[in-house]
Amino acid sequence: xxxxxxxxxxxxxxxxxxxxxYSGKEGDKYTLNRGELKELLLEELGTYLGNSxxxxxxxxxxNDLDANNDGEVDFTEFIILMGALTVACxxxxxxxxxxxxxxxxxx
Amino acid sequence: xxxxxxxxxxxxxxxxxxxxxYSGKEGDKYTLNRGELKELLLEELGTYLGNSxxxxxxxxxxNDLDANNDGEVDFTEFIILMGALTVACxxxxxxxxxxxxxxxxxx
Numbered sequence: 001x002x003x004x005x006x007x008x009x010x011x012x013x014x015x016x017x018x019x020x021x022y023s024g025k026e027g028d029k030y031t032l033n034r035g036e037l038k039e040l041l042l043e044e045l046g047t048y049l050g051n052s053x054x055x056x057x058x059x060x061x062x063n064d065l066d067a068n069n070d071g072e073v074d075f076t077e078f079i080i081l082m083g084a085l086t087v088a089c090x091x092x093x094x095x096x097x098x099x100x101x102x103x104x105x106x107x
Numbered sequence: 108x109x110x111x112x113x114x115x116x117x118x119x120x121x122x123x124x125x126x127x128x129y130s131g132k133e134g135d136k137y138t139l140n141r142g143e144l145k146e147l148l149l150e151e152l153g154t155y156l157g158n159s160x161x162x163x164x165x166x167x168x169x170n171d172l173d174a175n176n177d178g179e180v181d182f183t184e185f186i187i188l189m190g191a192l193t194v195a196c197x198x199x200x201x202x203x204x205x206x207x208x209x210x211x212x213x214x
Binding site: 006007008009010011012013014015016017018019030040043044045046075076079080082083085086087089090093094 | 113114115116117118119120121122123124125126137147150151152153182183186187189190192193194196197200201
């Protein structure tokens with residue numbers, strides 16, 4: 001449905017597609033319940049969350065995300081998580097490049 | 108530097124890579140000045156911003172984004188824009204699926 005899409009536009013579409021891949025499984029098609037959120041975190045963000053299988057981490061993320069306390073995470077709450085993770089990832093990325101000399105910077 | 112990356116993780120990496128592709132061009136390597144922001148908007152978000160060449164649209168985005176008024180857009184301010192655009196895009200996407208019957212939904 002989109003014209004030619006740039007990297008940035010395909011990144012946005014991936015965020016949307018991934019959310020719906022999990023939110024559509026049970027109950028409200030457009031929100032993530034605890035089970036759907038846990039599956040998303042483990043399958044899609046395993047590398048970042050260190051594959052922590054324990055429920056505590058998921059509980060914590062759920063509570064942090066579930067701003068309106070309805071036990072569900074909607075798309076906006078999900079995007080806030082992704083924004084925070086991306087900023088954290090960028091900070092981590094910058095630590096490798098403290099000085100300005102490009103260190104074999106990937107294209 | 109990342110292990111196997113999921114769609115979601117590669118979307119996050121794309122957001123980071125695209126920001127640095129433009130922020131690194133002039134002046135402060137880690138912020139977008141007006142020129143860099145304009146180039147990013149036109150080249151990477153043309154489809155969404157309707158290729159509006161006029162400076163007004165870029166000015167407006169710049170002012171909205173430049174929360175701390177230093178004439179530069181840092182990564183966090185950029186992510187806020189991307190979050191807002193992605194939510195708007197998701198709303199637009201949902202309008203096509205008002206009823207729950209999948210309409211030849213792409214995989």
